[in-house]
Amino acid sequence: MLDFITGNQAPIYFILLCVFLGIEIISNVPAILHTPLMSGANAIHGVILAGAIITMYHVPSDDYLNLTLGFLAVLLGTLNISGGFFVTGRILSMFSKKKK
Amino acid sequence: MTILLEVSYFLAMISFIIGLKFLSSPQHAKLGNIIAGGGMTLAIIVTVYHTFYAGPVTINLILIIIAILLGTILGRRMSDKAEMTKMPQLVSYFNAMGGGCALLLGIIEGQQLYLGQNTDRVAEVVLMTAMMIGATSFSGSVIAYLKLSGKVKDIRTRFVSIASRLLIISMIVLPFLVSFEVLHLNLIQEIAILGSLATIYGLVFVFPIGGADMPVVISLLNSLTGVATALAGILFHNLLMISGGIFVGSAGVLLTLLMCKAMNRSLWNVLAGNFKNSGSSTSSS
Numbered sequence: 001m002l003d004f005i006t007g008n009q010a011p012i013y014f015i016l017l018c019v020f021l022g023i024e025i026i027s028n029v030p031a032i033l034h035t036p037l038m039s040g041a042n043a044i045h046g047v048i049l050a051g052a053i054i055t056m057y058h059v060p061s062d063d064y065l066n067l068t069l070g071f072l073a074v075l076l077g078t079l080n081i082s083g084g085f086f087v088t089g090r091i092l093s094m095f096s097k098k099k100k
Numbered sequence: 101m102t103i104l105l106e107v108s109y110f111l112a113m114i115s116f117i118i119g120l121k122f123l124s125s126p127q128h129a130k131l132g133n134i135i136a137g138g139g140m141t142l143a144i145i146v147t148v149y150h151t152f153y154a155g156p157v158t159i160n161l162i163l164i165i166i167a168i169l170l171g172t173i174l175g176r177r178m179s180d181k182a183e184m185t186k187m188p189q190l191v192s193y194f195n196a197m198g199g200g201c202a203l204l205l206g207i208i209e210g211q212q213l214y215l216g217q218n219t220d221r222v223a224e225v226v227l228m229t230a231m232m233i234g235a236t237s238f239s240g241s242v243i244a245y246l247k248l249s250g251k252v253k254d255i256r257t258r259f260v261s262i263a264s265r266l267l268i269i270s271m272i273v274l275p276f277l278v279s280f281e282v283l284h285l286n287l288i289q290e291i292a293i294l295g296s297l298a299t300i301y302g303l304v305f306v307f308p309i310g311g312a313d314m315p316v317v318i319s320l321l322n323s324l325t326g327v328a329t330a331l332a333g334i335l336f337h338n339l340l341m342i343s344g345g346i347f348v349g350s351a352g353v354l355l356t357l358l359m360c361k362a363m364n365r366s367l368w369n370v371l372a373g374n375f376k377n378s379g380s381s382t383s384s385s
Contacts, residue, residue: 004222011337014339020350021347021350022347022354026123027354029355029358031362033123033124034362035187035191037351039187039191040120041120042191042194042195042322042325043136044116044119046140046197047112047140047340047344048325048328048332048341050338050341051335051341052205053151055205055212067159067160069204070160070204071163071166072167073201073205074171075170078171078172078175079171079174079175081144082171082172082175083174083178083179084191084194085133085140087190089133089134090179090180090184091187092130093130094184096130
């Protein structure tokens with residue numbers, strides 16, 4: 001456990017800074033933007049797709065069970081990203097129509 | 101080639117920060133969405149290119165490209181076809197997709213770790229935590245989606261509340277028991293048990309919560325998936341995944357609290373499915 005902490009000092013600092021930055025950047029959000037912001041954040045955590053791609057690289061080409069699971073993982077991650085950003089776009093387009 | 105990956109990851113991380121910042125101001129919200137989307141696209145394309153740059157074209161690469169194209173088209177069609185009133189459902193649905201991705205990653209990586217005879221217990225625990233959070237977020241979001249579509253009703257019985265407490269305790273205790281060799285399970289068995297416990301926990305977590313409080317729960321599950329992404333990022337030593345996941349995790353928790361405040365309810369009341377004690381619950385629905 002201690003080895004893990006000393007070996008990963010830079011990531012731990014990085015994570016702590018990211019926590020405060022994440023709180024800071026959205027702290028002034030008005031109530032009307034709660035839903036689009038939620039949707040946008042939802043799209044951003046789809047970056048787990050990068051992990052799915054790296055995992056897929058390590059799976060042996062004849063391991064059909066894991067290839068199928070990896071295919072599903074990449075598909076779900078892509079759905080998360082594309083769906084998230086397109087939905088955010090649609091919610092925001094609704095706002096601009098209302099203002100006109 | 102690594103320099104290309106580093107630069108594009110850095111740009112993507114900046115784009116996430118600017119995107120979230122712009123999304124929280126009414127004038128720039130649209131631009132923010134486009135910036136974050138662009139950064140994400142760049143990061144994914146460079147990841148695929150960099151990972152498969154050296155090797156030959158294998159079935160893995162073909163499957164990845166098919167899955168990405170299919171996912172993009174499906175996501176586009178689903179978001180275009182849905183009615184405007186159904187947007188919160190869709191957010192929940194796509195959040196479930198992210199959680200499911202984390203769950204599947206945990207299962208696949210667990211087998212790789214097991215076969216590689218890796219004895220690093222901390223890495224295993226990080227992997228299993230990411231998988232459990234992903235599984236909870238997956239099943240919870242599916243139930244939230246079904247509730248918002250009116251297909252599932254609230255279930256508020258004593259059995260559900262007892263089951264959720266038992267599940268939490270067993271999910272925390274089981275890895276310790278295996279670590280100290282009280283229970284003799286190999287990694288694959290452990291992952292299977294913890295994954296199913298977490299999936300059931302997601303169900304009993306969302307069942308008692310009232311339909312009107314669903315947006316708050318979706319926001320909370322959203323930030324949970326962010327944490328799962330960050331943990332997976334620690335495992336892969338991938339700074340973009342860590343930063344993206346942590347941004348969503350911390351921003352999501354703050355957003356959840358803000359939404360509770362806007363609805364004039366406390367987070368605790370929402371999670372307990374409590375209607376009797378809070379007089380404001382009628383106004384929130």
